[in-house]
Amino acid sequence: MDVHRNFAQVAIVENGQVSQHGRFAMDRVAVLKFAETLTKKDDVVLEATGNTAAIVRLLEPFAHRVVIANPLQVRAIAWAKVKTDKIDAATLARQHAAQFLPEVWMPTEEVCERRRVIAERTQLVSQMTRLKNRIHSILHANLMPQETGRIFSAKGRAILEGLPLALDQMRMALRHHDEIQRLAAELALIDQDVARHALDDPEVRRLMTIGGVNVVVAASVLAAIGDIKRFSSSQRLVAYLGLNPSVHQSGDRPAYHGHITHQGNGHARSMLVEAAWVIGMGPGPLSAFFHRISLKRGQPVAAVATARKLAVLVWHMLTKEQDYTWVRPALLQYKLRALELISGRPSRRGGKTPGPARDYSIKPVRDAERDRVREAEKAYENFVASWKEQPPVKRNPPVKGESL
Structure with missing residues (x-):
């Protein structure tokens, strides 16, 4: 057909x-x-x-x-x-x-629904960002850049109405502001739906054991992957997400590795890159990897390389059904409790028995977890300290009369 x-x-x-x-x-x-x-x-x-x-x-x-x-x-x-x-x-x-047709995997109805929800959320966030940028441009054009940080708060509309703007610009800014509030209400409903499904999904909870990976990143990656069993190796998942470098090689010349291929699901790839930026700001072995690459190639390249490392890690965690080794339990409980509140579950404030998420608010507990992952970060730094860059091997052409 x-x-x-x-x-x-x-x-x-x-x-x-x-x-x-x-x-x-x-x-x-x-x-x-x-x-x-x-x-x-x-x-x-x-x-x-x-x-x-x-x-x-x-x-x-x-x-x-x-x-x-x-x-x-x-x-x-x-x-x-x-x-x-x-x-x-x-x-x-x-x-x-002739059995020579490259086939595509057909996702299940559950995976398709998950992808549609993530795509709808991405579209809403994109629309809100565009409208915010339009309001920012109006304020900058009228020499009011200091007001851009306050107009999206709870009292933002009242602050916006009090600014000395022209009538047409005020009308435009207020229309964009009201549209942002409407989209924010729809986004809250979608986030509530995503949170409810995430709490019942062990794979989402497993990926959230990685520091820097929240429910949006985990749900987006899982929606793109579908069934992890269809990837026989971590490199196949990396290639599916477009995070593998392109390779150019011909004849007796050495292979040239260029930019990533950008194939596959672009949203899942961007989510992994965003998670890599967050990981680079905290402690842990992945953070040490981020900073090692950034010293040589710059932070943007380091973020993409860390995203690739994350994709490999995701494959191993899902395939072996194991949580992240360097999980921070208090931080994980804090993220899960935030999910429960977003999903609509009641608050437990004032209860006699505090929940496990309270540990993250205790500074000694939080510092102890950070010290533990810092030890792993130092171990990684010590491990790679002796590594030396090796130049590519240049093969001389064979002399006439010699056998290849």
């Missing part, structure tokens, strides 16, 4: 012969009518598009298997000189029949 927005072109390969089945409209009734023509011996192939999940779930009960092709890797279609819908559909069928 060569799927488009309004229709799908169908080609059939049977016993090596290609026949065209025509096209049908992209609506539920037409898809189900096409599904009734399938048997449990038929394989259906289509490229990944925005409506792929709906098509797959409608066709799966009728077909033997529904295969999703990776559109970035189906080069026979992308490089074709003669390209039509019929040819594209036939090419997909031939490649699958």
